[in-house]
Amino acid sequence: MDELDLLKKDWNKGGDNFPKLTYNDIYKMILKRSSSIVKWIFIISLLEFAFWALISFFLKDSESMKRFNQYDADTIFIPLMVIGYVILAYFFYLFFKNYKTISTTDNAKILMENILKTRRIVKQYVAFNLIYLVVSTIVVLWLEFDRDQLIINQVQEATANGEAFKFYATIIAATILLLILAIGVLLLFYWLIYGLLLKRLNRNYKELKKLEV
């Protein structure tokens, strides 16, 4: 006899060993909250959207932003800001549209693909923000060198002392270091959160894909 047939013979007898849950036991369960990864992905994604939206909101009111307002650079800042918000809205729409398609009644592969797709949208949004962060930093740096009287004076002073290169190099190196640090912390956060959350899903999705080869 086939090994699995032997198991099958026993499989259906196993029912007696299971606890018999009553109507009330089950009723209590449906009132409890889910702890599924979909729920966590949803919460974390919303937090990510909120995080980046809040960052741009607070930056807008910060002291340094007020200084930039004096640069007369609205033609640069306003388009940058509009692009930021339009893209936020676009990603938000895509995220919800995909989130809605996640259904536990789909087959396993489609369910996994839909979850991964929803995740990918948030990932792309974060990637966009990182690029946006780098571009904005470059623009701000350029504006400061070009229009900030304080910095222009410092540059002139450094040039007079023959230290112009050192001055530029220090500022650019410090900026790059800060950017790398910020991106590094974010990537670490990602690796930890999603690595743990999606470990099982990724492993099983790979296994299903392997079956197709």
Add this chain to the structure above:
Amino acid sequence: MTKELEHSFVELLEKHQNIIHKVCRLYTNNYDAHNDLFQEITIQLWKAYPKFRGDAKFSTWMYRVGLNTAITLYRKSKRTIKTQDFEGVAFKMKAEDYDDTEEQQLKILYKAVHQLNDIEKALVFLYLEDKDYREISETLGISEVNARVKMNRIKTKLRTILNP
């Protein structure tokens, strides 16, 4: 309306609860984790219930949501595991029903099945539940041929474990 829905759902689930227990039996190996997964599957079934259409069999629909929860949505219980391992409890055989060799073989078989990966377990589960390859392939989203090939590999794997 919600009350009616709740009532019909809980009644149906009470009747078919063994399906969930069986999924939990394969994917967990202790009492706490079993209960935890059972609860999560119940919640997922309840969430999906308003969309359940009577044209599908309730049990068939349960297989899909149950397996999806076990292999995709479920995060392992964080609770410290102190309870006795299932192997000695739930799968205990009645000595008079089996001869020693068969009982021994079954013990090793259950242990071997527990060592399979999540997808292999899903295939074994559906096979043990007498589902045909068409249904297995539809539940997992793979082709019928691949389901058959994989099932044969699992059988070989189990045979090797049993007869090293």
